[in-house]
Amino acid sequence: THIEDDTCVILQEVKPHAYEYIKTTLSNKFELFYSLEYRKPSKFDSDARRLGVLVMVSKDFEILEAGVIERSPFPDRTVYVTLKKNDKTIKILALHSLTGCGYYRSKSVQYDSFAEFVDEYRPDIIGIDANEPQVDHYDMTQMQFFDNGPGAKHFFDEMVDINLTDAYVRFNGIEGYEE
Numbered sequence: 001t002h003i004e005d006d007t008c009v010i011l012q013e014v015k016p017h018a019y020e021y022i023k024t025t026l027s028n029k030f031e032l033f034y035s036l037e038y039r040k041p042s043k044f045d046s047d048a049r050r051l052g053v054l055v056m057v058s059k060d061f062e063i064l065e066a067g068v069i070e071r072s073p074f075p076d077r078t079v080y081v082t083l084k085k086n087d088k089t090i091k092i093l094a095l096h097s098l099t100g101c102g103y104y105r106s107k108s109v110q111y112d113s114f115a116e117f118v119d120e121y122r123p124d125i126i127g128i129d130a131n132e133p134q135v136d137h138y139d140m141t142q143m144q145f146f147d148n149g150p151g152a153k154h155f156f157d158e159m160v161d162i163n164l165t166d167a168y169v170r171f172n173g174i175e176g177y178e179e
Contacts, residue, residue, distance in 0.1 A: 003029065006085070009056040010127030012096040016050060030056040031063055035094075038068040039076040049074070053094040055081045055127075064089065072113040073106055074098060080121060093123040097131045097152075107131070108149025115154040122162055138169040 003009070009030075014022075019034050026032070036052035057063070064082040068075040077096040082089060095114055098107045111132070118126070132152040135144035140160055145152050168174070 003058070005058050005060045007056075007058040008083075008090075008092060008125070009054075010092070010094045010125075011054040011056070012094065012127070012129035013051045014054045016052070019052065019054060022054065022056070026056065030058055031061070032056055033066045033079050033081050035068050035076050035079040038079065041076065049076055051096060052076055053079050053096050055079055055092055055094050057081060057083060057092075061085050061090075069113055069117045071116065073110050077110075078114075078117075080117075080123065090125070091121060091123040093118070093121065093126045095126065095128040095130075097129060099131050105149050107146075108151030111151030111155040115151070115158040118155065118158045118162060123164075126159065126164060138166050138174055 007030075014034065014036075016036060019032075019036070023032055023034075033055040034052050035054070036050070041049045055066075061083040062085065064084055066079065066081045069078040069080070072078050077098075078094065080091065080093045082091050084090070097114075098110055103110075130152075133143040133145045133156070135142070137143050140156060143153075143156065
């Protein structure tokens, strides 16, 4: 009831039954982009392959393109949407990283695929369940990463390179942030 026009919602770890509920209750107000609609789980996939990401966009936006990161080891944990409104294009990326404890080096490979996509796609907004870094900080030089390979650092460096800013920094006036 509180969601109005000009709205985008990004959700991670959306299981199929939750998506069906959201689709039933909100598809009249939103365009829904669910990663498991693009990369459907097979009968052999574990529950780890049934945790999709969802981007919900109010119907007042024009949709230009949507999909998943095909080069990612787990495309089912990614979805991107390019929108347009009032001659302004907005690129949104939703991501859900693997855990390092369960996937170890695969996590780094996944993050490298995220970095590659960010470099090419240049999103305006990224919503992520990162499962990384080990020590988070709005100043990249203060972050500490798990020992799963360099992929996560590549990804966070790439976000800095394309001038994305952490929402916490942006909305809390952290010193050193410039609009």
